[in-house]
Amino acid sequence: MPTHRSFSPKYRTKKQSRPRFTMEAFYLAIIGAGVVGYFGVEVADMSAPVPAFAVGCTIKGNVSINSGERIYHVPGQEYYDATRISPQYGEKWFCSEAEARAAGWRRARR
Known part of the structure; x- marks a missing residue:
């Protein structure tokens, strides 16, 4: 006989479920912001010479x-x-x- 209770995922409470905001999402947001910031600066620098x-x-x-x-x-x-x-x-x-x-x-x- 098992020493602990195990429930199917269907019956898990909110405390047992995976948090909606994870560290993976946090890291992806940081990396995404860095990429957008980097290319945003490059695009701003390159926009002036293109019309010329x-x-x-x-x-x-x-x-x-x-x-x-x-x-x-x-x-x-x-x-x-x-x-x-x-x-x-x-x-x-x-x-x-x-x-x-x-x-x-x-x-x-x-």
Whole structure:
């Protein structure tokens, strides 16, 4: 004979049932809030340059990390594909080389 009573789940009281708010739900809420916050910041930073980028503006204006020099890259140059534009550092897209030179940027050597 068993030493304790066991009831089917149908007859459990509210105190015996699983709590509605568990630690798993708490952890998921924290992680979800972090992800939303992280991407919310990224989306806010990226929303400004999108309207400025028009079709045909393929020249990448890059600021050198070491010297702070402003250099533009045109398609076909050695480092064009590796160059990433980060508007928060003052980098931007240009539609023509004349526009880049007029803004004070120089052409990349390679």
